[in-house]
Amino acid sequence: MRSFRVLKDATPAVLTEVPVPVPGPGELRLDIRACGLNFADLLMQKGTYQDTPPAPFTPGLEVSGVVNAVGPGVTDFGIGDRIAIYSGQGGLAEQGVFPANRAVRIPDCMSFEHAAAFQIAYGTAHMALDHRARLLPGETLLVTGAAGGVGLTAVEIGKLMGARVIAHARGAEKLEIARQAGADVLIDAGEDLRARLLALGGVDVVYDAIGGDVFKAAFRAAKPEGRLLPIGFAGGEVPQIPANHLLVKNLTVIGFYIGGYLRFRPEVVRDSFATLFYWYEQGRLKPHVSHVLPLERVEEGMELLRSRASTGKVVITP
Template sequence: MSTEMMQAMVVAAPGAPLTAVQTRVPVPGPGEVLVRVRACGLNFADTLLVAGKYQVRPEMPFAPGMEIAGVVEQVGEGVTRLPLGARVAAYAGYGGLAEWAVVPADRCAVVPEGMPDTVAAGFLIAYGTSHIALGWVAKLRPGETLLVLGASGGVGLTAVELGARMGARVIAVARGPERQAIAERAGASVLLDASADIRAEVKALGGADVVYDPVGGELAEAALRATRPRARILPIGFASGGVPQYPANLLLVKDLSVLGVHFGAWADHSPEAVRGCFETLFAWWRLGRLAPHVSNVLPLAEAEAGLDLLRRRQATGKVVVEIAG
């Protein structure tokens, strides 16, 4: 057991605010690495995690923070792929809002030279989810119409960007001109306000071949009814709080497919595919084909404020907590 101490932001009970504590630096086990955390990317799923409403429920108290960027400082038994001192981004699951974190080595990716920690910390989950959803699951084709709900949010914005890079016509749904402008810069061809009649507007544009939905609720219902025959619907999350119920009769008569995408499950059952996904995405970043959007960078002591930005859906792109320089 390590005797060295570190600062962490932890949740002690479901729904409680984060509090700063001193706790022991963790020790990596077989197949794991100890990372000195420099930045932690926050995701909407972190808000569910601290509320006790996520599918993964760590024993409390624990530090949330699903993805990190930092430096490998210690490796566990059997780890040969990552040398000491390597700059990595990692999908930790939780534990990222701390000065050190232990993560499985196969969930780490070496960060390209020149990529800032604040960008690397928010890169894997958002871009990884969209790349797997659009490329691997929906098999989006050039010339198809992609409808993205929540298009200025963390994952939605990456779906706009990747969809456009894959040759799709992207219809971006976002609330207000400022958020729509962000989606337009990412590559959206058509901009719709979230308050519009999405069903009527999208049908007038010919309908959607693929729906990327991190929002759920009423928007999900409208998007479903704006699909073309044989469309693919991708439930990514439920930021609105409403979990859509897809009527089987409509799926049948329109020959629709509903294809759930859970990044954490892919990391568990297909780690090689996920690593290949990261290699592709980092290569695109090095070539200047991706432009990650970080809207807020906060210090560790203000991590609760970062989660609140996500709860109130006030952020665009990613919210990142900077832990060490």
């Protein structure tokens, strides 16, 4: 079978032929129909992601497809089941073997592309805003990188939770996508972010996927008792947080990484996914997939992430 594989540590992945894997105890094998790309897939190839596996390995953190084999001890799923898995790796291939206890059934109304694009982006937004930041109805939420794969879902989730949502993105096209997802206020990346936020009365919760100067501006515009979630650093700079400002304004900076919960509190992830799939079935969530590409064009998909040319999610269909 074909697999987009990192053969040596910290080297670019290449499309190659590998043997079809065999599921072991507690595992299932999937005909992979779709794999959502994430910024972490770029970092894994550099060896800079916090959960980079040792080479050789196949990137691709979230997948959907059809079960074609199960290993010993797997009783909850059978051949032919449509499932999605937040796998952490292995998704950029025609088939893959994954732990069965991470699998969730896909609603009948959900496409494979939506299922692959759904888990990390929506799970991150929902768990960060609900479980960690405790976002309340009527509060003001700032989402930076608001048209990207993770940011756009935070706009949707924040609006569903009753917040006033401010979307920050570059250009009219991306801001319009954020507006359609529910944003109440739009701020272009070329504007003075801190000044605009202060003019709007400040913010209660910051959901920041950019880092650098964008985080600093949002930090300075946070209201007393504001909560800040540094979700990612797509701008390339990890912000340094002045602890004295936290003290004076009673601010809280909240760390969140969804992958960690799979290890120490997996029930939080399962409960979040159950809520999100229910909202999807109700028609309250509408994943935005800007590009669907075949496996042989995965490099093109990576470049879309690298250059921030995509909106919403990029999905690969092996």
